[in-house]
Amino acid sequence: MSPDCPTTGLRLRSANMNVSRTLTAAALGLIAFGAYSQTAAPQAASAAATVQNSMAQRMQACVMCHGKEGRATNAGYFPRIAGKPQGYLFNQLKNFREGRRRNQAMNHLMQHMSDDYLQDIAKYFAELNLPYPAVQAHGLTAQQVQLAEQLVFKGAPERNVPACVSCHGSSMAGRQPAMPGLLTLPADYLIGQLGAWRTGSRKAIAPDCMAEVAKRLTPEEVGAVSRWLSAQTLPTDTKPQAGSGEPLPIRCGSGE
Ligand code: HEC
Ligand code: HEC
Numbered sequence: 001m002s003p004d005c006p007t008t009g010l011r012l013r014s015a016n017m018n019v020s021r022t023l024t025a026a027a028l029g030l031i032a033f034g035a036y037s038q039t040a041a042p043q044a045a046s047a048a049a050t051v052q053n054s055m056a057q058r059m060q061a062c063v064m065c066h067g068k069e070g071r072a073t074n075a076g077y078f079p080r081i082a083g084k085p086q087g088y089l090f091n092q093l094k095n096f097r098e099g100r101r102r103n104q105a106m107n108h109l110m111q112h113m114s115d116d117y118l119q120d121i122a123k124y125f126a127e128l129n130l131p132y133p134a135v136q137a138h139g140l141t142a143q144q145v146q147l148a149e150q151l152v153f154k155g156a157p158e159r160n161v162p163a164c165v166s167c168h169g170s171s172m173a174g175r176q177p178a179m180p181g182l183l184t185l186p187a188d189y190l191i192g193q194l195g196a197w198r199t200g201s202r203k204a205i206a207p208d209c210m211a212e213v214a215k216r217l218t219p220e221e222v223g224a225v226s227r228w229l230s231a232q233t234l235p236t237d238t239k240p241q242a243g244s245g246e247p248l249p250i251r252c253g254s255g256e
Contacts, residue, residue, distance in 0.1 A: 024105040027061035036083045055124045065105070070125050073133040073188070074230045079189050082128040085240045087177035087255050089122035091205065100203040101196075131236045138231035140224060148228030151221060161216045162249035164225070167209070172229070174240030178255030181240060183232040190226035198222075209252035 057071070068073050071080040081089060095101040097110035097118070110118070140148065150156070152172065155163035165172060168181055174181035182190065196202035197214035204210055216234070217225070248256050 012227065024108055027064060027105075027109060055120065059121070059124060061109075062116070069128055069130055071128070071130045071132075072138055074184050075184050076186055076193070077188050079185050080132075081125045082130050083239070084126060084180050085174050085176050085178055086119075086122045086126035088174065088180045089125055090119055091254050092180055093118040094131035095202075095204070100205075102201055112195045122250060129237060130240075132234045132238070135233045136231040138187075138227045140227055144224040145228060145230060148224040151217075151225050152228070156216075159216050161213060166249050167252070169241040171234070171238070171241070172232070173234055173238045176240050176243045179240070179252075181238075183234055185230060187227045190229055191222060194222045205253040205255075207251050207253045209248065209250040212250055 025082065027236070062070060066081050067078065070080065072078040072080045092101065093110055093113070094115070096103065096106040099107065101107075113121075140146075151161065152164045155161045164182070167175065168182055169175040169179065172181060172183050193202060194217065196213045197208075197211045198217075200211075214222075243256065247255050
């Protein structure tokens with residue numbers, strides 16, 4: 001795969017369409033089964049334990065695509081969801097339900113879910129504390145590494161691109177309440193998301209600061225920064241950083 005190919009994510013997605021359909025059907029079955037067994041359960045002996053167990057059971061549906069316990073690795077296309085801030089996950093589940101993000105499987109899965117249930121799902125995955133995949137070779141040239149690190153830590157002030165760390169947290173592990181960590185996500189997924197913002201097929205709650213950032217990047221920068229981010233790792237106990245209350249360099253409607 002060439003780093004200059006920002007459409008790779010999209011191409012992969014359509015190639016996986018049939019697998020995706022089968023998995024979505026299976027996933028819907030599991031979620032429905034889980035919801036039924038929870039309602040049908042006799043007055044629970046230990047309410048908390050039951051909720052936790054049944055949530056883990058119902059979320060088996062997600063594991064089929066998002067990896068064991070939602071900790072997909074940096075290979076392939078599926079994004080890790082474990083350990084991301086609850087506010088971020090909730091926003092995304094709603095974005096799929098309401099069409100601000102487009103993916104057939106995710107749009108279909110979320111269509112009948114209530115806000116309360118989406119909050120439960122977001123909380124469940126946000127609280128998981130699981131190992132991140134190991135460092136990978138990124139295959140970038142020294143110049144591309146420099147370009148990526150410049151964007152992540154310093155941005156490109158002459159083009160109004162703020163440093164990625166100024167919003168995503170100083171160690172890029174995310175920031176409460178709604179800023180996701182980016183390290184160890186698959187490069188194809190990252191390229192796909194930045195491309196989707198550039199073409200308007202992914203939107204966040206307005207004002208959509210990430211759309212502004214993505215539109216100011218060149219295709220070369222998108223390739224380099226995505227592959228660099230994907231190849232890093234984090235210690236297992238890393239949590240998204242606490243929100244500082246300080247204003248962000250661009251206003252973000254999804255929660256500062
Ligand atoms: C058939 C495969 C499939 C299944 C099953 C599935 N997902 Fe996804 N999910 C995806 C794909 C593919 C994406 C990325 C879509 C895109 O390109 O925007 C995604 C994206 C997401 C995101 C956004 C992640 C981010 O970092 O922005 C969340 C959250 C999510 N899924 C949660 C879930 C949950 C919860 C379940 C189970 C109820 C689930 N998914 C089941 C395929 C799946
Ligand atoms: C002004 C703040 C801000 C800056 C600067 C910023 N981001 Fe973001 N980014 C966000 C917000 C907010 C979201 C979540 C949007 C949503 O809710 O969908 C996000 C989400 C993302 C996502 C999607 C992650 C996922 O799991 O789907 C990617 C990829 C991303 N940013 C890349 C970058 C890169 C690369 C840079 C630096 C060049 C950067 N961002 C700089 C605010 C920012």
